[in-house]
Amino acid sequence: MANKTAPDSSRRSERSRRAILDASLALVGEVGYDKLTIEGIASRAGVGKQTIYRWWPSKAAVLLDAFTAGVDEDYAQGLPDTGDLTADLKSVLHATVDEFNDPAFQAPYRALAVAGANDEELSRTFVSRLIEPGIRVYADRLRAAQESGEVAADADLRVAAEMLLSPFSQRWLMRTGELTYDFVDTLVDLVMRALRPGSESV
Secondary structure, eight states, rough: OOOOOOOOOHHHHHHHHHHHHHHHHHHHHOOOOOTTTTTHHHHHSSSOHHHHHHHSHHHHHHHHHHHHTTTTHHTTTTTOOOEEEEHHHHHHHHHHHHHHOHHHHHHHHHHHHHHHHHHHHHHHHHHHIHHHHHHHHHHHHHEEEEEEEETTOOEEEEEEHHHHHHHHHHHHTTOOOOOOHHHHHHHHHHHHHHTTTTOOOO
């Protein structure tokens, strides 16, 4: 009698988990955060509600995991370093403009921003898993430029990174203007003017 291999429960669990995360991202883009439900996610993913509740306490937690999946690997690569900080920053922020203008990206990010405004724990988790690592990646690139003499030795690199990222996020979240290559080029030029050796330190 042929031996039967027992089902791989870990593989099945990972398939279910991936289906749930994918379903949450798809649905929030289709129906919005207010109408997103655990029931809807479960139905789209082909799992029971209890499967979701076994891993996540709320729809916000599901969406946060879905949205930040793979972020650690992306940040581990760091920012490019061609020896030209201005060009590198503009290149990265051009790609970020494209990402933030993608409807598939906008829906979950805006949903999490809205949910976080009313949920301190969610907001802190979002900051620790996405915002803070992003700031550190920029600060690391600025530190390399500081060591090579492109950035003033006394510049506060944390503040400098926030000078680049905060206006970008503000414009996008509050829709105070179009998020364009020209905008980020101007932003980078202004920040670099303040960071170059001989400028007023920040």
